[in-house]
Amino acid sequence: MKAVIQHEFGDSHVLQLAEVVTPIINEDEVLIKTACTSVNYADIKSRKGKKGKGRFPFTLGLDAAGTVVEAGEFSGFEAGDRVIAFPIGGSYAEYVKAHKQLTFKIPEKLSFEQAAAMPTVSILSYILLHDIGQVKKSDTIVVHSGAGGVGSMLVQFAKLAGVKTVIATVGNLSKEDYVKWLGADLVCTYDTFSEEVLQMTNGRGAQVIFDSVAGEVTTASMDCLGLYGTLVQFGNSSGSAGHFKTSDVHSSCRNVKGFSLGTTRKHRPDMLAPAAERVIELFATGKVTLPIARVFDLSEAKQAHDLIESREYEGKVLIKASK
The missing domain is CATH 3.90.180.10 (Medium-chain alcohol dehydrogenases, catalytic domain)
Known part of the structure; x- marks a missing residue:
């Protein structure tokens, strides 16, 4: 072959x-x-x-x-x-x-x-949104790299689940129309999103932020993550590690969760079946694309x-x- x-x-x-x-x-x-x-x-x-x-x-x-x-x-x-x-x-x-x-x-x-x-982007996104991020309808969430494969699915799954406000980031605003077509309420660039999130939430910040970029984006994400919020870290497409301090989380009651689909395929493959069944149904019925x-x-x-x-x-x- x-x-x-x-x-x-x-x-x-x-x-x-x-x-x-x-x-x-x-x-x-x-x-x-x-x-x-x-x-x-x-x-x-x-x-x-x-x-x-x-x-x-x-x-x-x-x-x-x-x-x-x-x-x-x-x-x-x-x-x-x-x-x-x-x-x-x-x-x-x-x-x-x-x-x-x-x-x-x-x-x-x-x-x-x-x-x-x-398979990779939709099953990963579904688990990130529902199992790891445990997003609620009333939440304001941030999806980094909103025009990418995982970002595209996170935006759609979030709106399908009735999430109130979905803010997406892109490297270039030429992709803004595409990401809004997917369902994003606001599209920002990486260098402005932290300020725009705080402005849109009257200073309260986002409840959940999905970070696949790392590097400086992680630092900026912590700057606009609200009290009791969750940063879901699942990649480093920037090529640089993201950093945060313990003082960034304990007094604000915030938390950071990591997830890897590769690790889960290897060590917990049983976790994938429920998500796979659901996303196959959503694609087959045309509810997401x-x-x-x-x-x-x-x-x-x-x-x-x-x-x-x-x-x-x-x-x-x-x-x-x-x-």
């Missing part, structure tokens, strides 16, 4: 299309013919060696949508099932294998492209990564793995 592999860390030129051995499954796994896979910012960090230290050669990719072609005896699936999955060993490949706890059936009416766009920015062929993985790094896109970037 064909797969995109890399033999070294580096820029997008290290991604190579090659012939590799088709995965062999065990009794708790399924073999999936990949229709599409999404490109996530975590893929960029992994390619550069800034997220984990995989053994070369390795294949990138966190999630996939496709059809089960072989099912292990105790997997609970059968050949022909349409699924989304978090594969073992990457997803930029014509065939992938996945454990039964990380594989979820999808209905016929949900296209493979839309299904491929959703994730625009597809562009679909690349498997041989165009380099170009897909270049587009992600340019940040000149809205929605999700996909790779089509099979005809």
Whole structure:
């Protein structure tokens, strides 16, 4: 089968299309013919060696949508099932294998492209909003990187849940219309959001802030997080660590919660099923959507990564793995 592999860390030129051995499954796994896979910012960090230290050669990719072609005896699936999955060993490949706890059936009416766009960003967002942030309808929340994949889903899920005020940040206000179309009530840039949040809340601050950027954005987030508020930290796309002091939290009764979907897939995969079931239903019924920015062929993985790094896109970037 064909797969995109890399033999070294580096820029997008290290991604190579090659012939590799088709995965062999065990009794708790399924073999999936990949229709599409999404490109996530975590893929960029992994390619550069800034997220984990995989053994070369390795294949990138966190999630996939496709059809089960072989099912292990105790997997609970059968050949022909349409699924989304978090594969073992990457997803930029014509065939992938996945454990039964990380594989979820999808209905016929949900296209493979839309299904491929959703696993990482939508399941993560749903857990962040409802389980980690425990957002209430009366809250004012801040969603950083509102035009990105996770941000796009957080904004939609929040408005669907009836959250009163959703404030989103973007790197460039050229994305303001898109983020407002998703449902955001106010869109700010990173250098002004703290002041605008305080102004909009009459100085009280936000109840929950979702931070995937870190660096200086974390500091500014603490500046506009209200009493008893929660900062949910789940990434560092800025490349810099965020900082806060213990004095930032104890007297104000605020708290900081961290979450990683990768850690949860590895150590608590059982947490994913309830969220996956709910988001699949929401996508299948059209209550939420994730625009597809562009679909690349498997041989165009380099170009897909270049587009992600340019940040000149809205929605999700996909790779089509099979005809």
